[in-house]
Amino acid sequence: GQQVMQIPQYQHVQEGEDFTTYCNSSTTLSNIQWYKQRPGGHPVFLIQLVKSGEVKKQKRLTFQFGEAKKNSSLHITATQTTDVGTYFCAGPDTGGGNKLTFGTGTQLKVEL
Amino acid sequence: GAGVSQSPSNKVTEKGKDVELRCDPISGHTALYWYRQSLGQGLEFLIYFQGNSAPDKSGLPSDRFSAERTGGSVSTLTIQRTQQEDSAVYLCASSPLKYTGELFFGEGSRLTVL
Numbered sequence: 001g002q003q004v005m006q007i008p009q010y011q012h013v014q015e016g017e018d019f020t021t022y023c024n025s026s027t028t029l030s031n032i033q034w035y036k037q038r039p040g041g042h043p044v045f046l047i048q049l050v051k052s053g054e055v056k057k058q059k060r061l062t063f064q065f066g067e068a069k070k071n072s073s074l075h076i077t078a079t080q081t082t083d084v085g086t087y088f089c090a091g092p093d094t095g096g097g098n099k100l101t102f103g104t105g106t107q108l109k110v111e112l
Numbered sequence: 113g114a115g116v117s118q119s120p121s122n123k124v125t126e127k128g129k130d131v132e133l134r135c136d137p138i139s140g141h142t143a144l145y146w147y148r149q150s151l152g153q154g155l156e157f158l159i160y161f162q163g164n165s166a167p168d169k170s171g172l173p174s175d176r177f178s179a180e181r182t183g184g185s186v187s188t189l190t191i192q193r194t195q196q197e198d199s200a201v202y203l204c205a206s207s208p209l210k211y212t213g214e215l216f217f218g219e220g221s222r223l224t225v226l
Contacts (some may be wrong), residue, residue: 033214042203042217043155088154090215099168100145100215102155 002027004103012109014103019079021106023072023089038085079110116218119203124224133189133221137206145186145205194225
């Protein structure tokens with residue numbers, strides 16, 4: 001079945017450092033979504049990328065969708081303590097269904 | 113309501129008991145998903161409802177798990193004869209789009225099986 005892996009699993013950074021999480025799918029994706037889950041909270045939608053090679057920015061966050069539409073990345077510039085949480089990528093099932101398969105997630109901790 | 117509502121927020125039960133978890137999606141959202149999240153883990157797909165179509169049950173881990181969606185709105189996830197490995201947070205999400213679009217998650221129902 002479709003697998004969506006993320007690396008790293010955990011990342012500790014000092015406030016002000018940059019952070020990147022990478023998402024890799026075993027199959028080509030029609031689109032990729034990113035979600036953030038704060039500790040004790042529920043996942044919250046951040047963005048959706050659709051086009052091959054697409055790059056989108058949200059303030060300090062930069063999202064990329066690979067040319068082959070099998071990988072994606074999220075880069076945070078100058079992390080802040082408010083960035084703490086787990087970041088998940090998610091892609092639609094390629095078997096013709098409508099389920100969204102979530103990546104394994106990257107947990108980010110930001111230290112002062 | 114303004115968002116996806118789930119109840120109960122916490123449920124502690126004894127092994128072997130049945131539990132029901134409820135999800136009230138955002139009004140007008142046609143798609144509804146159930147996911148399970150064990151402590152510190154990712155989101156495991158359970159089941160998907162879209163309008164009046166047959167649900168995608170491919171993620172249900174065993175026949176002890178079932179779900180209904182009445183009137184295209186409220187959904188109930190039922191776990192029969194609960195086991196300790198069923199302990200997790202059960203997350204419901206809804207979406208306004210027929211094909212995968214942004215999911216709006218509820219706060220989840222934390223299930224603890226003793």
